[in-house]
Amino acid sequence: MVVDLSILPIGQGVSISPEIAKVIKIIDASGIPYTVTPMGTCLEGGWDPVMQLIKRCHEEVFKNSERVYTKITIDDRKGKTNRLRGKVASLEAKVGKKLP
Amino acid sequence: MVVDLSILPIGQGVSISPEIAKVIKIIDASGIPYTVTPMGTCLEGGWDPVMQLIKRCHEEVFKNSERVYTKITIDDRKGKTNRLRGKVASLEAKVGKKLP
């Protein structure tokens, strides 16, 4: 499944990128394929490994913040793999150009 | 933590309430406090019991559908409990009336 993750510490200040950088380091070290977007991080894998990773990320941010919003969107489709790149490639084929 | 859950089978037809009714029955039987809203279901509990319940719900819908979108929004706040009702009650106190 492909999962879009965003984690938002509330009440810590306006700039949250130091916290998000810690999250990216945890994801990067996990070996789970990912893509960073302007609004979150997309992950690909099975339910258990992906959700265990998200739990670790959420708890890391929750250590330093009184309140944390975490948004998880899952797109699970039978018989499909390599979708992090494949979904964008399929759109590029249909639109007929490389997309930004 | 309070969690807003919505599960959306794709490609099964326009009416998804039969699938959602199965999900509600699983949630209702779980003993985890919940509130049904027009756009999803709010749950309250710790990470592991809530996420295990959501996994069961997602997998139930995925049995009958080639593709499932599941959206999970978590609001985790230190030292707060009974928030399913408490969050709305706090708003009602500030707005000064019972809210629909």
Next chain:
Amino acid sequence: MVVDLSILPIGQGVSISPEIAKVIKIIDASGIPYTVTPMGTCLEGGWDPVMQLIKRCHEEVFKNSERVYTKITIDDRKGKTNRLRGKVASLEAKVGKKLP
């Protein structure tokens, strides 16, 4: 269409209910049907009136906050009205009991 709205001021502190109470007052005064949930507010109406209302709510919170996250989920379905109550009622009929 039915729309689930949540507005989150970032960097203002952990308790956001004073800001959300202002939003609810704007929605309440608008005449647009709504339901308050533990995680947001559901609205029902056409694209333009609903989106103009959401813009006013977002801008009200943005006045007092350096950064605002606003999440809008739209469920638009042909030939259906009174869905704020109807979607829950349809589930209750299928589950066979009144839902919390």
Next chain:
Amino acid sequence: MVVDLSILPIGQGVSISPEIAKVIKIIDASGIPYTVTPMGTCLEGGWDPVMQLIKRCHEEVFKNSERVYTKITIDDRKGKTNRLRGKVASLEAKVGKKLP
């Protein structure tokens, strides 16, 4: 503001990329800066131009589908521009490497 958009036709079948390709063509022709991700499209601009564009995209998909789910997440921050690229670049500087 930066906006993450995803549009999901329900009941049309499992593969939705032909509909999404139409949406990308509309966005591409609009002149509004965008980035395609595995789970949606990020846009950058002011409320009115971005929301008018999203309305056109939603209506295009709604023409051919009985039911459409559209998810819009807005990150609005005072005094910041060029954030589509800037948010990822800020993370890359903090993590200390180019991110996938």
